[in-house]
Amino acid sequence: MADALFWAGGGLAAAGALLALIGALGVLRFPDVYTRIHAASITDTGGATLMILGLCLISGLSLVTLKLVLVWVFIMLTSPAAANALANAAYSAGHTPWIGSFRIMQDNRKGGSR
Amino acid sequence: MLLIGAAAGLLVAMSLMIARAIMGPSHYDRILAANSFGTKTVLLLAIIGFVFGRPAFLDIALVYALINFVTTIALMKFFRYRSLAAPLTTHTPKEGGNG
């Protein structure tokens, strides 16, 4: 039973790493800031969840698992907030998206800059 | 064995992030690369703790998960608002005040 958990945990961790890798590829190849923020932050939190779940399986019920869950909670708290703030800053700095035009941005900007 | 594979995958993802940080056209790409690099480093630290048999070293991953947020905010504030001291709000304290 123990090494079944070990292999399951290892598999989940590898899946998380794969997701992170795909995210990194996305950040490298996407054309503009917004798509890169999208690629990076989603695969970050997703990869982190998978990987930490895998490590929790390996470590079983112990203090280490508590620390892993805490790491997961903090990543869940900070990574999306940072990505949101970054997209906010890029938007208010006037970065227009490369593909298509956000009509709401124009309205907001007209409305915003009184 | 799988953990070492996961660590290798993370290392490749981190090097891609360094590439994005080096060549990123706009500053926001660089902040994004730094932020994502930080999160991947947290995961790599967790996996290294397990691969080398001392999982008690998760404290370092834990602390960096917090510090990464602060560095990203400082960089974002620097590039966007050119000031580290201004509060991140648009209404003056008298009127808003609760954020």
Place this chain on the structure above:
Amino acid sequence: MSAVLTHFNYVAVIVLMMGGLYILLSTGNLVRRMIGLAIFQTSTGLFYISLGKVSGGTAAITLDAVSAEGQALAARAGAEQVARYGVEGVIYSNPLPHVLILTAIVVGVATLAVGLAIAVRLREAYGTIETDEIQALDRVLTAAGQVEPAP
């Protein structure tokens, strides 16, 4: 060939050190020079830690050899090595360089902050932080008598 394998760490640390030195020398901008200096300082720390690493060792936080972690580490290092180099059944890396570098990093940041504060005051006084411009301004001002000449 084996010399490269066993000395790779030292060569890499020296390449980092020389990178820091190059950054330090190749620019007149004070803030950029301090980035080069910070890289130089950190690489000396990496050098000390490379010297202190014992292969097969673990961090210098004592754990008893009978614990699961202790046995896993001993199995990986091989009983004969553990017998010869282990302390109470576990091989540890050398803790002394860690102590030195730990304080060196914190003091390094404190001195970096003081250096940057001086650069800011130079910017406010001279309007620039390029060293050659500052020297040129100094010469002009000492000639004009506004600033007493350096001792």
Place this chain on the structure above:
Amino acid sequence: MTGYIPGFDANLALDAILLVMLVVIVAAIAATHRMLSAVILMGLYSLVSAVWLVVMDAADVAFTEAVVGAGVSTIVLLGAILLTRGAAAKVSGRRRFLPAVLALGVGAILIYATLDLPDFGDPASPANAYVGRAYLEATGNDMGIPNVVTAVLSSYRGFDTLGETVVIFAAAIGVAIMLGFGERAMADRTIEPLAGGPADHHVVLRVAAKLLIPIIALYAFYVQFHGDLGPGGGFQAGVILAVAVILHALVFGLKDTMAAVKPKFARGVAALGVLLYAGIGVTCIVNGGGFLDYDHLFPRHIEAQIPDWILGPADPAHPHHWGQHFGIMAIELGVLFTVAATMVTIFYGFAGRSMEAPQPGAPRSGAA
């Protein structure tokens, strides 16, 4: 290659990959002329070196490097670049050739010198075989705390660490004098909130920061008080506490933070830390021991009153070293105060300084 275990390829491979990453980052810093990407790459550099330090079994140092290198030094550099705006980083061509030749020459000499260093990871090398082992073996019965690095840092070598704490305190005074006073310092200016579109009102950040600041501060005290059981200690905890205050200043504005943690209070706490540290040393002298000799921290009759449930029943075979435990904990607290207050004072200096500089060439004589 006596006694060198070529095994652990995962350890060696990871170490080599991370070093190559460090070299690539330094090359990128050398190549870029933009100061801002140099600062971001500096953050990545200290982050990768933190991971490398974990691979090198230096858990405490990795802790410090991750917190100080990627966190505080990036923010201090950003503050400095903000205050030295307008001074473009001109890197003229002729300046590149001579430093490159010099760096290559010195590098070649140093690499030649490393040829007769002991092999990497060799347990029988003089450093690792004698002095290192002596402390590993002695800490068990001298002090009875697991973390040998904290034991050496705060007890065997307590006097040096006191010196380092005073150096950090001196840095705080230096930055406070240069940037904290004068008419452009924060004390007498109000900063109006950002003018801008609705996107500049970062609600998400404010809520996330409100959630995180108490957690970071609590975590700092966790790191401080379990410094002798696992990786951690006064230096790391002090910087984490300062990062909590800096996060508050970054999100809620320096004005509110300075109202909460007054600059004068921060400078006082920095002095208090050094006072606590030296005070512990003096109490050891008063109790008949040497300076900072914690075995004499408690005279016999007080030590007898310490209840058994704290460290287990007293048995002569393994003495409890009450003095060492509480002495190390107390001076780590002193270091926590000084380091946290220093980093906060430094941040106040850089963030609170406004930027209107005189035109070049017209220095105000006797500038305050």
